Amino acid sequence: MANVELSGVEKRFGANRIIHGVDLNIEDGEFVVFVGPSGCGKSTLLRLIAGLESISAGELRIQGERVNELPPKDRGVGMVFQSYALYPHMNVFDNMAFGLKLAGGGKEEVRQRVMETAKILQLEELMGRKPKELSGGQRQRVAIGRAMAREPDILLFDEPLSNLDAALRVRMRVEIARLHERLKSTMVYVTHDQIEAMTLADKIVVLSAGRIEQVGSPRELFERPVNKFVAGFIGSPKMNFFEVRLVATGAHTVVEGAGIQRLELPFETGALAVGDSVTLGIRPEHLKLEPAGTDAGFVVGNVEYLGNEAYVYLIANGARASLEEDPPVCRTEVDTGLKRGDRVNLVPDIERIQLFGPDDRALARRENRVDSPARAAL
Amino acid sequence: MTEAMSSIESPNRSGGPPRGRATRVRRQRVRAAWLFLSPMLIGLALVAGWPLLRTLWFSFTDAELNDLAAARWIGFENYLLYEDGIWYGVLADPDWWNAVGNTLYFTAVSVSLEVVLGVIVALVLNAKFRGRTLVRAAMLIPWAIPTVVSAQMWAWMLNDQFGILNHALMVLGVLDAPLAWTADANLSMWAVIMVDVWKTTPFVALLVLAALQMLPSDCYEAAEVDGIHPVRVFFRVTLPLITPALLVAVIFRVLDGLRIFDLVYVLTSNSASTMTMSVYARQQLVEFQDVGYGSAASTLLFLVISLIAVIYLYLGRRQLGVSR
Amino acid sequence: MSANVASRSRPRRDALAPLKRALCRLGFWCLVLVLGIYAVFPFYYAIITSLKPSSALFDVSFWIQSFDLSNYRSLFAQPTFVRSIFNSVLVAVCVVFLALLLALTAAYALGRVRFRGRGAVLVIVLGVSMFPQIAVLSGLFEVIRWLGLYNTPWALVLSYTIFTLPFTVWVLTTFMRQLPHELEEAAIMDGATPWVTLTRVFLPLMWPAMATTGLLAFIAAWNEFLFALTFTLTDSQRTVPVAIALISGGSQYELPWGPIMAASVVVTVPLVVLVVIFQRRIVSGLTAGAVKG
Numbered sequence: 001m002a003n004v005e006l007s008g009v010e011k012r013f014g015a016n017r018i019i020h021g022v023d024l025n026i027e028d029g030e031f032v033v034f035v036g037p038s039g040c041g042k043s044t045l046l047r048l049i050a051g052l053e054s055i056s057a058g059e060l061r062i063q064g065e066r067v068n069e070l071p072p073k074d075r076g077v078g079m080v081f082q083s084y085a086l087y088p089h090m091n092v093f094d095n096m097a098f099g100l101k102l103a104g105g106g107k108e109e110v111r112q113r114v115m116e117t118a119k120i121l122q123l124e125e126l127m128g129r130k131p132k133e134l135s136g137g138q139r140q141r142v143a144i145g146r147a148m149a150r151e152p153d154i155l156l157f158d159e160p161l162s163n164l165d166a167a168l169r170v171r172m173r174v175e176i177a178r179l180h181e182r183l184k185s186t187m188v189y190v191t192h193d194q195i196e197a198m199t200l201a202d203k204i205v206v207l208s209a210g211r212i213e214q215v216g217s218p219r220e221l222f223e224r225p226v227n228k229f230v231a232g233f234i235g236s237p238k239m240n241f242f243e244v245r246l247v248a249t250g251a252h253t254v255v256e257g258a259g260i261q262r263l264e265l266p267f268e269t270g271a272l273a274v275g276d277s278v279t280l281g282i283r284p285e286h287l288k289l290e291p292a293g294t295d296a297g298f299v300v301g302n303v304e305y306l307g308n309e310a311y312v313y314l315i316a317n318g319a320r321a322s323l324e325e326d327p328p329v330c331r332t333e334v335d336t337g338l339k340r341g342d343r344v345n346l347v348p349d350i351e352r353i354q355l356f357g358p359d360d361r362a363l364a365r366r367e368n369r370v371d372s373p374a375r376a377a378l
Numbered sequence: 379m380t381e382a383m384s385s386i387e388s389p390n391r392s393g394g395p396p397r398g399r400a401t402r403v404r405r406q407r408v409r410a411a412w413l414f415l416s417p418m419l420i421g422l423a424l425v426a427g428w429p430l431l432r433t434l435w436f437s438f439t440d441a442e443l444n445d446l447a448a449a450r451w452i453g454f455e456n457y458l459l460y461e462d463g464i465w466y467g468v469l470a471d472p473d474w475w476n477a478v479g480n481t482l483y484f485t486a487v488s489v490s491l492e493v494v495l496g497v498i499v500a501l502v503l504n505a506k507f508r509g510r511t512l513v514r515a516a517m518l519i520p521w522a523i524p525t526v527v528s529a530q531m532w533a534w535m536l537n538d539q540f541g542i543l544n545h546a547l548m549v550l551g552v553l554d555a556p557l558a559w560t561a562d563a564n565l566s567m568w569a570v571i572m573v574d575v576w577k578t579t580p581f582v583a584l585l586v587l588a589a590l591q592m593l594p595s596d597c598y599e600a601a602e603v604d605g606i607h608p609v610r611v612f613f614r615v616t617l618p619l620i621t622p623a624l625l626v627a628v629i630f631r632v633l634d635g636l637r638i639f640d641l642v643y644v645l646t647s648n649s650a651s652t653m654t655m656s657v658y659a660r661q662q663l664v665e666f667q668d669v670g671y672g673s674a675a676s677t678l679l680f681l682v683i684s685l686i687a688v689i690y691l692y693l694g695r696r697q698l699g700v701s702r
Numbered sequence: 703m704s705a706n707v708a709s710r711s712r713p714r715r716d717a718l719a720p721l722k723r724a725l726c727r728l729g730f731w732c733l734v735l736v737l738g739i740y741a742v743f744p745f746y747y748a749i750i751t752s753l754k755p756s757s758a759l760f761d762v763s764f765w766i767q768s769f770d771l772s773n774y775r776s777l778f779a780q781p782t783f784v785r786s787i788f789n790s791v792l793v794a795v796c797v798v799f800l801a802l803l804l805a806l807t808a809a810y811a812l813g814r815v816r817f818r819g820r821g822a823v824l825v826i827v828l829g830v831s832m833f834p835q836i837a838v839l840s841g842l843f844e845v846i847r848w849l850g851l852y853n854t855p856w857a858l859v860l861s862y863t864i865f866t867l868p869f870t871v872w873v874l875t876t877f878m879r880q881l882p883h884e885l886e887e888a889a890i891m892d893g894a895t896p897w898v899t900l901t902r903v904f905l906p907l908m909w910p911a912m913a914t915t916g917l918l919a920f921i922a923a924w925n926e927f928l929f930a931l932t933f934t935l936t937d938s939q940r941t942v943p944v945a946i947a948l949i950s951g952g953s954q955y956e957l958p959w960g961p962i963m964a965a966s967v968v969v970t971v972p973l974v975v976l977v978v979i980f981q982r983r984i985v986s987g988l989t990a991g992a993v994k995g
Contacts, residue, residue: 050891052887052890052891054404071406071890071893072890072891072893073890073891073892073893077891078891079887079888079891081884081887081888082884083882083884084884085882085884085885085887085888086888087885087888087889087903088907089906089907098889098892098894098902099891099892099893102892102893102894102898103893146888146892147891150892406895406896407815407817407896408815408817410811410815410895410896410897411810411811411815411817411820411896412811412817414807414808414810414811414896414900415807415808415811415812415823417803417804417807417808418804418805418807418808418867418871419808419823419826421804421863421867422826422827422830422863422864422867422868424845424860425838425842425845425860425861425863425864425867426830426833426838426864428841428845429838429839429840429841429842429844429845430833430837430838430841431841432840432841432844432845433837433838433839433840433841436840436841441840443843446840446843446844446847498733499737502730502733502734502737505730507730507734509734511981513734513737513738514981514985515977515978515981516738516741516742517737517741518977518978518981518984518985519741519742519745519974519977520741520744520745521977522921522970522973522974522976522977523745523970523973523974524924524925524927524942524943524969524970524973525925525927525943526925526927526943526944526946526947527943527946527966527969527970528744529947530946530947530962530963530966531744531745531747531748531963531966532744534747534748534751534959534962534963535744535747537959539760540759540760540762540959541762542747542762542764545762576740576741576744580741581988584985584988584989585988585989587985588985588989633832633834636834637834637835637836639835639836639927639928640927640928640943640947643927643931643947644927644947655836656834656835656836656928659836659839660836660839660928660932663839663840664932669840672839672840673840676834676836676837676839676840677837679834679836679837680833680834680837683832683833683834683837684832687829687832
């Protein structure tokens with residue numbers, strides 16, 4: 001078990017900077033998930049910790065000790081690869097024993113250690129099989145077992161579930177969570193799947209273009225994103241964003257926008273002035289739809305029926321649906337009776353609204369609750 | 379998800395090495411790479427690099443086979459020397475120029491025939507028919523037979539008195555009298571070409587076949603839907619698409635053709651009408667024991683081949699550059 | 703191809719279409735037949751010649767008429783011929799092992815590690831494969847004499863690396879590149895050095911490629927003539943191709959065609975068997991070597 005500290009870590013390929021000065025603390029026993037869109041550098045960051053890539057600048061410490069120049073085997077890390085990367089010509093036992101043997105373990109000692117690991121992962125029955133004789137889930141377990149066999153302080157996972165089908169992915173996710181509970185070792189996990197991130201992580205690190213956008217618990221990230229990127233990235237369907245204008249600041253912050261009526265919100269506007277444009281964010285599940293007349297703000301577009309719920313896509317009244325932009329969407333019960341062309345007003349949950357300044361940073365919520373009407377029409 | 383850069387061997391997009399300090403793993407790998415390469419490099423230096431340099435050196439000396447150590451520097455005399463109103467040296471030797479002519483003639487004719495025949499064979503093998511594997515195996519047989527053996531087999535078939543070719547042609551009424559295929563100065567080059575084409579067409583065919591099997595089938599389906607004649611499809615679609623593979627086959631065959639030795643040596647001996655550059659050089663080197671002179675001829679052959687290889691690589695690169 | 707196209711071609715309102723298609727079919731099969739015969743006939747003819755008694759040698763015939771093993775008997779009665787077969791096997795096997803050994807480590811370096819000078823090494827390898835053998839003949843002769851290998855099979859083992867090594871390096875590099883990256887990274891995480899990775903992770907996966915290249919190297923070494931002719935002197939040190947070539951001593955009319963054909967068959971049969979068994983491998987090896995990967 002160990003903690004990991006990154007300070008000012010950079011990675012360059014030639015003049016191309018992939019990771020820009022990352023500072024991060026991973027506590028002992030924590031389950032940390034790196035999440036972000038393709039090419040954001042999350043895998044690279046993991047590989048820097050593993051030692052598969054060299055660190056261009058900054059420092060990486062494990063248990064307080066600088067490990068920048070240490071080869072992977074001396075860092076006390078184990079890694080699970082996306083494609084499993086099991087040695088095809090070795091059976092399960094040899095796959096798991098390979099690292100231990102190379103480390104110079106005695107025959108009996110190696111056997112014992114491998115069998116212990118196998119027991120935890122319920123692999124005992126499979127020890128004599130070759131990787132090609134295993135199912136996807138079994139291969140995944142063997143890959144985890146191989147990474148665990150050398151009893152590393154830190155386990156690294158590089159998108160370990162992305163090669164599995166949906167059902168198996170859910171099962172393995174649960175299994176990994178259980179494993180973490182049991183081993184209590186530090187785990188760092190890379191994924192682009194936010195559900196994996198939300199369900200597994202003690203701490204999520206959201207990355208974008210080689211920078212950390214936000215670090216926090218899943219709940220923090222969901223409820224208090226620090227900027228528009230995190231707000232849009234976490235949550236599905238995506239958070240709705242509306243461009244609005246400040247019409248009053250100071251004691252009462254009031255906004256107004258195209259298709260959106262005056263709305264008083266409990267936010268600090270700081271240095272912003274009346275007339276500045278800000279972004280209003282509200283998640284699809286925090287919206288209600290109310291039938292309205294010709295003065296309605298929105299018209300119903302598509303209705304997607306998902307069985308236990310429905311997504312209602314909206315078009316601003318008088319505007320034309322554009323393929324370029326994400327339309328506002330509302331997550332509702334299935335029996336609202338809404339259909340294409342219906343005119344509606346949006347009723348957001350004021351408590352759940354987020355405001356983002358022109359720099360895309362979230363505006364602070366006012367602590368003392370404003371007793372505005374619980375429901376307001378947009 | 380493909381983060382293309384994620385590998386230890388991350389390509390440096392900008393060309394330069396990463397400026398950060400490499401990990402120990404990386405340094406260890408580069409050191410290991412050179413260590414791993416060294417046996418091969420030493421091997422190549424021993425059998426190719428050093429001997430080539432020595433050959434070059436010998437070509438400027440009067441070295442003789444039985445006493446190479448006694449070689450003395452004589453400058454360009456092996457290549458060209460003007461003395462008492464007469465030109466000496468390889469470049470003034472009509473036999474050498476005859477060998478050059480023969481080699482070029484042989485290479486041009488046999489490679490052209492091999493390419494045409496190779497494409498035909500490849501088209502046949504690309505069709506799906508029963509017994510295709512068998513025919514393909516049969517095609518590989520000429521390729522696998524040692525050159526010396528194929529020379530002997532053909533020498534027997536081409537035998538002027540008892541050869542089956544003369545027999546067959548006379549039975550068919552094509553010939554009135556048997557021909558001395560390998561001995562007749564007018565025919566022997568054609569005999570050599572015939573055997574070479576027989577032996578190496580499979581190689582060309584296999585390369586072309588590999589290219590054919592990688593062609594996208596939708597082009598053909600589109601052409602078929604449009605009702606375009608198969609011959610037109612071949613020239614408009616197939617041929618342009620297999621040209622790169624064809625060029626590879628051609629360069630391999632041209633370089634092989636230019637250095638041909640064993641077939642000519644066994645089939646027609648040292649006859650002047652088929653003597654190639656390699657045969658000429660070896661005759662000087664070994665039979666006449668004149669290492670200096672023979673090395674000069676070898677060096678010239680080497681220069682010709684390098685020149686062609688360089689031109690080819692240059693053109694190949696330029697073509698790649700255009701298509702990119 | 704033509705059968706393919708013919709059979710697939712769109713039905714037209716043309717009364718002659720079935721006839722045309724039948725003709726195409728017929729033409730195609732004739733072509734296949736001609737090509738097959740053309741490829742195999744010389745070998746076939748060598749076999750039937752070798753089975754004739756010397757009295758019937760000069761009766762031209764297309765079919766097998768006798769089954770007389772006297773040519774083979776007289777061939778194997780010559781100790782030098784048996785010896786030359788032994789030499790050929792020895793040389794070819796040693797060349798294959800030497801080339802594969804040197805090429806395997808080199809291919810790992812060239813295929814899996816990025817380092818400065820890698821391109822240059824690849825160009826050198828490619829360049830050497832284009833060398834005309836005659837260009838190194840005199841220099842190599844000197845090296846071989848200096849090493850004391852003249853007129854021994856070891857001279858050939860050494861000199862054959864000039865054409866087997868570049869080729870094996872090239873093909874193995876291509877194969878090595880296709881092995882997944884993550885496999886090697888897993889080995890690194892397990893603490894494997896490059897040598898361990900190569901021998902314990904990659905080598906077991908390389909056997910098919912090694913078999914293919916080894917086979918091609920074997921055929922090339924088995925067939926070589928120029929070096930074998932130049933670097934050996936006495937009958938007991940020769941390889942089979944040289945032995946066969948030198949049976950033709952005196953004038954054309956006195957050539958012992960029966961034994962020559964018998965020897966040709968003996969030398970070729972193992973190759974033909976190899977080719978027929980491993981044709982798929984050979985084809986893939988040849989194309990991998992030629993189409994740059």
